[in-house]
Amino acid sequence: MHLFNRVKFRTPESVELEFTLAGIGSRALALVIDYQILALLLVLFIFIWLFISEQLMDVGVEFFGAYFGLWLTAISLLILASIYAGYFVFFETIWHGQTPGKRIAKIRVIRDDGRPIxxxxxxxxxxxxPIDEILFIGAFLIIFNQAEKRLGDLAAGTIVIQADTGNKNTNLVISEGGKSFYSQLSQxxxxxxxxxxxxxxxxxxxLRxxxxxxxxxxxLSLKLSQQVQSIIGLETLPADISADxxxxxxxxxxxxxxxY
Known part of the structure; x- marks a missing residue:
């Protein structure tokens, strides 16, 4: 097992980024928290569905026959599966690779090139x-894979890393120079x-x-600055403006x- 394993990726902009992999312990903690939240959502849905089904049963059997109950069961299983998968898809998409559990455990998912998923x-x-969780396949893959990837990560081209903590505040502090140059840059x-x-x-x-x-x-700042300048068609920077x-x-x- 590669505890606190670090990996480096070179982005298409030729920028090299280094990350610390999350490790199975942090991932397990995040999953436990997510499953507790998910269990509450599923139980809530089941209670609501049972109430709705009870109201519809008599009318449904009359119009659709004896198989109406089976249709309701099939629909409920489909919705349960959608809630299960949709929970992770929804949060990892809008929170840039984090679910509530991952946010608490301070980890997140990114693509293999360092970009957000x-x-x-x-x-x-x-x-x-679900395949990863059958017979703990995902856990074995994480432990014995140097990049600590489960099957879903291997297929999607993603890794799970430790999120920025401590002095790496997620609320970026922009210098006065950056704020001043921002007003000129759009022109x-x-x-x-x-x-x-x-x-x-x-x-x-x-952040890093x-x-x-x-x-x-x-x-790194010079290399990244040159890449950005090339994309936006800005040949040179003012003499008093640094790459940062x-x-x-x-x-x-x-x-x-x-x-806006």
Whole structure:
């Protein structure tokens, strides 16, 4: 078992990101919490469904025959399965790889290239989850796979990592220089050329930069800045604007665009 195993990925923008894998303990904790929440949802649905079924039974049998009860049972099983899979798909999609359990356990799912997962990856992981849990197949794969992937991760191309904690605050602090340059940036370049995944990479760097050495930070920020400049068609930066300040301004522009 590779406790606190670290992996590095190079993004299509040639940016190298390093992550700490979540480990089976954190994943088990997250799953226990998620299953408790999910159990409450399923029990609530069952009570509501039993009440509705009781009201419909007499009328349904009269119009649809003796098999109406079997149809209700089949529909209920389909809805239960949808709630089970939909819980993980819904939260991992809107919370960028986290469910309530993963958020409490401080872990999240990302793609193999370091980008946030989207609906297809979340759906594939959820659909293969029952297979992973048969005879603890997923647990064995996590323990004996260097990347700590269960079957759903292998199929979806995802990994589960430790989320940023401590000084890596998820609420980014933008410097005054970044805020000032942000107001000029929209007049200088077309930021619409950047995709949401590009902004996700910028955010990942801004979150992790304080934990880097000065040399690594300078090299990575310059490389990422050059990639972004190439995409948006900005040949050179003003002399008084550093790569870090530029990236802050780009991400701040994205944040503001999401509000409108």
């Amino acid at each position: 989207s609906l297809p990856q979340a759906a594939l992981r959820a659909l293969l989850r 200088m370049a077309d930021l619409s050329q950047l995709l949401p995944d590009d902004f996700a990479i910028i955010r990942e760097y801004l 930069r304080n934990g880097m050495s000065n040399k690594s930070k300078a090299s 300040v530029f990236l802050e301004a780009v991400y701040l522009a994205y944040q503001q665009s999401e509000l």
